Amino acid sequence: MARIGFIGLGNMGGGMAANLAKNGHDVHAFDLNADALAKAKAAGCLPVDSAAEAADGAEAIVTMLPAGKHVAEVYDALFGVAGPTAILIDCSTIDVATAKQVADAAQAKGLAAVDAPVSGGIGAANAGTLTFMVGGSAAAFERAEPILAAMGKAVIHAGANGAGQAAKICNNMILGATMIATCEAFVLADKLGLDAQAFYDIASVSSGQSWSMTSYAPLPGIGPDTPADHDYQGGFAAALMLKDLRLAMAAAQDVGADTPMGAKAAERYEAFAEAGQGGLDFSAIIRTLQGNA
Numbered sequence: 001m002a003r004i005g006f007i008g009l010g011n012m013g014g015g016m017a018a019n020l021a022k023n024g025h026d027v028h029a030f031d032l033n034a035d036a037l038a039k040a041k042a043a044g045c046l047p048v049d050s051a052a053e054a055a056d057g058a059e060a061i062v063t064m065l066p067a068g069k070h071v072a073e074v075y076d077a078l079f080g081v082a083g084p085t086a087i088l089i090d091c092s093t094i095d096v097a098t099a100k101q102v103a104d105a106a107q108a109k110g111l112a113a114v115d116a117p118v119s120g121g122i123g124a125a126n127a128g129t130l131t132f133m134v135g136g137s138a139a140a141f142e143r144a145e146p147i148l149a150a151m152g153k154a155v156i157h158a159g160a161n162g163a164g165q166a167a168k169i170c171n172n173m174i175l176g177a178t179m180i181a182t183c184e185a186f187v188l189a190d191k192l193g194l195d196a197q198a199f200y201d202i203a204s205v206s207s208g209q210s211w212s213m214t215s216y217a218p219l220p221g222i223g224p225d226t227p228a229d230h231d232y233q234g235g236f237a238a239a240l241m242l243k244d245l246r247l248a249m250a251a252a253q254d255v256g257a258d259t260p261m262g263a264k265a266a267e268r269y270e271a272f273a274e275a276g277q278g279g280l281d282f283s284a285i286i287r288t289l290q291g292n293a
């Protein structure tokens, strides 16, 4: 079992660090927030006073932070403390450019690094059923894999450093766009006098099928139990969908990719968040189409 430094014990990181401890790892955990540290302690981690202290003597250092600037800042604090055999595993969702920069900076210090963003929300983080998409060398992936496996149900090597973040934002760009398309179809079907259940039964086994339709239907009482059945509470916050769409749009601009549907989805989620609805599940965007946002 490994000695692991874990930095960023928020909604996601708290459950992930707890699962590492539950799997017998020796987890030295740090967060700026005292409540988060206390929860990690109760879950079997050893709370420490700084990121550097968490990294000192660690075989692996896992970060789960809000954005690229936090990861760059924490990595700066780790360099010089992390031992030469430590592997840096960043599970945060951050921009591809920063993911590559921090990996390059780590490698320049002789440290192996991977980006390993996740699919799955707080429930999956608590249950240890996340999917990790990993960017880094084959050798670094091999070292990160058993640690990530203790927090997830699938660990997939996406390619070189930055490829994990690329996979994450491309996946979520599909999700944002298909969710809006699915919502539009439900609203149009209704206005055409089509019963929502009948439309679901047809589209979910026809070519309009998608995860947004079949597994995450945006109307209450249709398909499996989803946030729509709970007044759009819980689930994947629209503000986080907007964050991922913005990352996708920035990356598309950097590489000159034409992403009109992603851009439209970003625009719709931006307006939704600006209207104060960012805390609702992202499928609540259907309300803007029903005209009762």
Ligand code: NAD
Pocket: 007, 008, 009, 010, 011, 012, 013, 030, 031, 032, 033, 036, 051, 064, 065, 066, 067, 070, 073, 074, 091, 092, 093, 094, 118, 119, 120, 121, 122, 235, 236, 237, 240, 243
């Ligand atoms: P969060 O805001 O709940 O947690 C982030 C934690 O990082 C906070 O506890 C904060 O105090 C801590 N932190 C910030 N700067 C720090 C620093 N310099 N040193 C130590 N601790 C610091 O966020 P979250 O929901 O846990 O999300 C974390 C990451 O996971 C984000 O990149 C997010 O996009 C991604 N993500 C979230 C979800 C989700 O459903 N919440 C799903 C998939 C991916």
